[in-house]
Amino acid sequence: MTEFVKIVEVGPRDGLQNEKTPLTLQDRKQLILDLMQTGLKAIEVGSCVSPKWVPQMASSDELYAELPKDPNVQFSLLTPNMKGFESALAVGCKEVAVFTAASESFTQKNINCSINESFEKFADILKAAKEHDIKVRGYVSCVVDCPYEGAIDPKQVSKVVTRLFDMGCYEVSLGETIGTATPNRVKKMWEACLSELDAQFMAGHFHNTYGMAIANIYQSLEQGIRIFDSSIAGLGGCPYAKGASGNVSTEDLLYLLNGMGFETGIHVEALMQASQNISQRLDRKNPSNYANAYLQTRCA
DSSP, X not given: OOOBOEEEEOIIIIIGGGOSSOOOHHHHHHHHHHHHTTTOSEEEEEEOSOTTTOGGGTTHHHHHHHSOOOTTOEEEEEOSSHHHXXXXXXXXXXXXXXXXXXXXXXXXXXXSSOHHHHHHHHHHHHHHHHHTTOEEEEEEEOSSEETTTEEOOHHHHHHHHHHHHHHTOSEEEEEETTSOOOHHHHHHHHHHHHTTSOGGGEEEEEBOTTSOHHHHHHHHHHTTOOXXXXXXXXXXXXXXXXXXXXXXXXXXXXXXHHHTTOBXXXXXXXXXXXXXXXXXXHTOOOOOHHHHHHHHHHHO
């Protein structure tokens, strides 16, 4: 039987929040409507944060409320604090996400607190989410390297991931935030985490700064990981990691998975259309190798 790999599309949130070209709420909505046509089962809509800090994510709760709901598509909102969670709750969101890091320095730069303090902030969110039957996904940044501390001990990553799971996160996404990892180091990171937690509860989130994202995903597949975050047209980066480029493109990830015989439920033509649409709207070159090869083949 063909194995299924779940792709979590993070372009509308993790991607757009770091793009320089501002988009209207309608533009963001159109991107998600395009993505809904592709067969993607999980789409991150936006982030319930102050527009003062992340203007690209303004009115994400309003955007969520405007989207047509499809039982086959799980929408989620990032909620870094209780105020954000309450905004998500008010619009009927059934999945939220919280985030921390495996690096103390990065956590301080990113959310102005220590790793332990970040867990304390999440406690109320996780408690409220349980009361309202809302799923919580956890994000852990800097699982291999930190822009401030350098290499991160895999045991530290495992400790943070396990704690998020024990607190109630149904799934934890491990973010290779600055894209410096190579497969041998990714393997050690997964080995540490898999010694404490089953693969079904963890996802890989890779950036492509040094062109290693697909190689690192291949290594992750070899380790038994079957959930990956990706971003349409490679949107995104990280405002707290200098030089970090976008997330791995959904197009390149899909090409790898299809070539290896995995099932994703994604329709290539619809994904390519969504990719073209957002690249044109942002007036940016698509960094996806597959998307560019696909277009050249079509134009030949």
